[in-house]
Amino acid sequence: MPIDFPAPNLHGRDISRKLRERITQELLTGSGWMPFDQYMHQVLYDPELGYYHNGSQKFGSAGDFITAPELSGLFAQSLAEPIVNILAQMDDPVILEFGAGTGRLAEDLISVLNARSVNPRYYILETSAELRARQQSRLSATSTQVEWLEQLPTESFHGVVLANEVLDAFPAICFIKHGHETRPLGVQVEKGELAWAEGNAENTLSEMVEAIESRLGYVLPDGYRSEISPTRNAWITSIAGVMKKGAILTIDYGLTEREYYHEQRNSGTLACYFRHRMHHDPFLWPGLQDISTWVDFSACARAAKEAGLSVAGYTTQGQFLVNSGAIGKLDFTDSADAIQAAQSLKTLVLPGEMGERFKIMLLSRNLYLAPLPGRDFRGRI
Numbered sequence: 113m114p115i116d117f118p119a120p121n122l123h124g125r126d127i128s129r130k131l132r133e134r135i136t137q138e139l140l141t142g143s144g145w146m147p148f149d150q151y152m153h154q155v156l157y158d159p160e161l162g163y164y165h166n167g168s169q170k171f172g173s174a175g176d177f178i179t180a181p182e183l184s185g186l187f188a189q190s191l192a193e194p195i196v197n198i199l200a201q202m203d204d205p206v207i208l209e210f211g212a213g214t215g216r217l218a219e220d221l222i223s224v225l226n227a228r229s230v231n232p233r234y235y236i237l238e239t240s241a242e243l244r245a246r247q248q249s250r251l252s253a254t255s256t257q258v259e260w261l262e263q264l265p266t267e268s269f270h271g272v273v274l275a276n277e278v279l280d281a282f283p284a285i286c287f288i289k290h291g292h293e294t295r296p297l298g299v300q301v302e303k304g305e306l307a308w309a310e311g312n313a314e315n316t317l318s319e320m321v322e323a324i325e326s327r328l329g330y331v332l333p334d335g336y337r338s339e340i341s342p343t344r345n346a347w348i349t350s351i352a353g354v355m356k357k358g359a360i361l362t363i364d365y366g367l368t369e370r371e372y373y374h375e376q377r378n379s380g381t382l383a384c385y386f387r388h389r390m391h392h393d394p395f396l397w398p399g400l401q402d403i404s405t406w407v408d409f410s411a412c413a414r415a416a417k418e419a420g421l422s423v424a425g426y427t428t429q430g431q432f433l434v435n436s437g438a439i440g441k442l443d444f445t446d447s448a449d450a451i452q453a454a455q456s457l458k459t460l461v462l463p464g465e466m467g468e469r470f471k472i473m474l475l476s477r478n479l480y481l482a483p484l485p486g487r488d489f490r491g492r493i
């Protein structure tokens with residue numbers, strides 16, 4: 113364990129021990145190996161002990177990470193610009209937010225939209241019962257009625273789908289290259305501990321990696337490790353399947369395919385967060401740390417186009433926020449919180465912070481849209 117890691121409290125250790133024992137038992141009584149996406153799903157989403165379900169703090173300074181809407185209301189104000197434009201083209205405006213965390217983005221967005229006399233129905237689809245309860249208590253006082261959905265609407269959907277830092281939390285397949293062969297990476301028990309282990313080569317994964325290599329025009333080098341997340345493509349396809357008119361706005365840390373699978377990025381993008389320490393060990397305190405992988409936005413764009421959506425925008429979070437016009441409306445003069453507000457703004461837009469790592473992608477169907485504020489990077493996808 114890295115030396116500056118704070119120790120979890122007794123309750124946390126107990127949760128983590130139970131989850132580790134459960135997975136260990138499954139491995140020892142099963143085939144002895146589990147693919148990484150299955151492990152990631154279990155440690156994040158086990159209904160009782162998983163990170164997003166077990167009641168741990170997660171968000172904010174006392175938690176493990178901080179997201180853009182938690183940092184500043186500027187985020188919602190900036191998103192309101194394209195959203196108002198989209199909702200103006202709807203007879204019955206609807207927003208559907210996936211993975212709403214503490215509910216802060218919904219709260220801010222509803223307030224900004226209502227102030228502009230835009231009153232959409234607001235749906236939230238949240239897999240974590242614990243977070244849904246937090247959202248319900250926070251949003252009970254909002255004037256717009258918020259409704260929680262159990263699943264994507266099955267009838268035709270007209271509206272805006274919003275997902276901030278949700279796609280990075282989808283389970284990812286990890287792989288390693290050995291010459292021309294691709295092997296899945298997974299988990300086994302080694303000397304009583306959970307540890308990385310290679311699985312047997314299998315066709316579907318090999319074909320997915322070969323398709324990437326063929327688009328790139330080179331074979332990924334020996335020993336190269338990375339990730340791939342077909343569930344993100346499936347998410348886009350399933351929304352496109354019911355969206356008759358509308359848009360998906362997704363914001364996350366991510367790259368184009370060429371950047372993602374650059375030969376020098378040879379150990380992938382897997383990142384774990386525990387009390388604001390970023391590291392790369394997914395077996396440290398299972399159930400108590402967030403695990404994520406960066407988003408391949410080229411794969412998202414491809415899935416969208418295959419499902420009949422247009423890629424209406426792609427830029428960096430920094431470019432988007434700086435050019436959205438919302439910063440000019442911030443008042444730094446007489447607020448006691450001015451220093452904090454300026455600090456949050458820097459974190460959101462500076463290239464070394466969230467400004468360049470985070471991208472915003474707009475996918476649309478049957479809409480007339482102005483380009484997203486900021487430089488248009490669609491040519492790089």
Ligand SMILES: C[S@@+](CC[C@H](N)C(=O)[O-])C[C@H]1O[C@@H](n2cnc3c(N)ncnc32)[C@H](O)[C@@H]1O
Binds near residue numbers: 217275276278281282
């Ligand atoms: C990193 S948090 C981001 C929360 C919030 N969007 C924010 O920006 O603060 C990830 C969120 O996605 C939710 N989530 C993960 N997978 C999901 C899925 N398949 N459908 C809906 N929500 C999901 C988690 O429960 C959590 O609320």
